[in-house]
Amino acid sequence: MERITGHYLIETPYNLEDAAAVLAGEQSSGTFVSVPGETEELKERFAARIENIEELDEVKNPSIPGDINNSKYKRARVSISWSVENFQDNIPTLISTLQGNLYELRQFTGLKFDDFDLPHWYMGKFRGPAFGADGTKQLAGVKSDRPMIGTIIKPSVGMSPEDTAALVKELIEAGIDFIKDDELMSSTANSPFKKRVELVMKEINDFQQKTGKKVMYAFNISGDLDTLKNNYETIVKNDGTCAMISINSVGWAGVKAIADMGKLSIHAHRNGWGMINRHPMLGINFPAYSKLWRLAGVDQLHVNGIRNKFWESDESVIRSIKSCSDRFLDHKELLPVVSSGQWGGQAFDTWKFTNTTDLLYMAGGGIMAHPSGPAGGVRALTQAWEGAVSGKSLEETEKAHKEFAESVQKFGKK
Known part of the structure; x- marks a missing residue:
């Protein structure tokens, strides 16, 4: 299935790959612990996927409160994708995914939703501006x-x-x-x-x-x-x-x-x-x-x-x-x-x-x-x-x- 990709600027005291994985899991099929029914087949079809991590700089102080004190907070540009099947053409649900609970994840001391790409599947689904x-x-x-x-x-x-x-x-x-x-x-x-x-x-x-x-x-x-x-x-x-x-x-x-x-x-x-x-x-x-x-x-x-x-x-x-x-x-x-x-x-x-x-x-x-x-x-x-x-x-x-x-x-x- 075609995929939707969200692009983010993140800041975290954790390993970048681990932090990105938490974001992807929380915003799709995962939670803080494995649950019955979360099969490999389900994750393959509905789980979010890390598409890219571009490491940027480090800062000494967190931008917003997080869960641990650290001497280094890493920043990166991260791209995460989801299958169209997760949303179909329900945009409020899409919004909830692209910029929902991810702001509350303790793994991040900074997170900015920068842009997103929609696949060809969405062509014709919404008229957009009339004028x-x-x-x-x-x-x-x-x-x-x-x-x-x-x-x-x-x-x-x-x-x-x-x-x-x-x-x-x-x-x-x-x-x-x-x-x-x-x-x-x-x-x-x-x-x-x-x-x-x-x-x-x-x-x-x-x-x-x-x-x-x-x-x-x-x-x-x-x-x-x-x-x-x-x-x-x-x-x-x-x-x-x-x-x-x-x-x-x-x-x-x-x-x-x-x-x-x-x-x-x-x-x-x-x-x-x-x-x-x-x-x-x-x-x-x-x-x-x-x-x-x-x-x-x-x-x-x-x-x-x-x-x-x-x-x-x-x-x-x-x-x-x-x-x-x-x-x-x-x-x-x-x-x-x-x-x-x-x-x-x-x-x-x-x-x-x-x-x-x-x-x-x-x-x-x-x-x-x-x-x-x-x-x-x-x-x-x-x-x-x-x-x-x-x-x-x-x-x-x-x-x-x-x-x-x-x-x-x-x-x-x-």
Whole structure:
């Protein structure tokens, strides 16, 4: 049978081969002791298999608590494989295996799930993104030669539907491509979801009637399954094009149930990402994470940004952006959502290191706090990307465009 392979970064005070064998046994047919029925035939068919061990360095101190004190903790890259027969097409069970109890094994003082490979058997089993990067940009009327330019409604919580709609009108008249609810905003006492959708989409649909441009708004539909479905249908009834889901809160099965409805581009917000990724030797890395959500069918996925306001390194962000376009089964590419303290100044390095405009480039303060207002902020981001893609430097672009020059003065000195 074809096999699924998981790739891990491990740290252990034990012999590497012994530690890897514990991981393989615990995550397939084995336990801490031999049990009746665990025949050689059963193990041959269902047991996990160590495929590769690449020894790395040693450290003196454990990254996380383990079961013994030692003067040396060995690190390695390890690949473990499982037969497709163990899971068939049950992805929650696959997730439980690839990143389940293995984090609790006392043999490890560090374990990071880095990536995984699925065999040909999975081709056609999951549709993946309905729109992906290209389809989402087409829905927003954005050509392939530039990123989508987006922003977030601020303040995050507390604005009335009328106030939100008024801000949306200002933003769409400024030339924005994409606007989204903050992840903290769903349906509040002073902003019921249904009313907010109706008023916001009236502004968007009226603007489309006048100009032909349909701005994409990502309404946060997160909730239990009934709430997800009802909110989704409210967007569809009002001619919206996008729904946002806090994927770590809703879970894989809930996200897939909504993505399978197939009428809206799914904006996947990864709030809580730091909890599962921030420690360098614990959790999951983006290549594995993004594949799991592609299987669920999301179209857009947050990746942070260059010189972001959070903790994540530029190297990690660049790897994340690139992994969204990695070939994976027959699935469409994801649209990376670049955000977190972005303004036009980071466009030049983002282009330099990724060489792609298949991005949703979002700026909150970088647009809202622009000296010439939101319209100036949108123009400045567009000018920055035009300059970057055409090979101009930040300094050359600053000299050529008033709005971008104002951005440099406002944000570039911080």
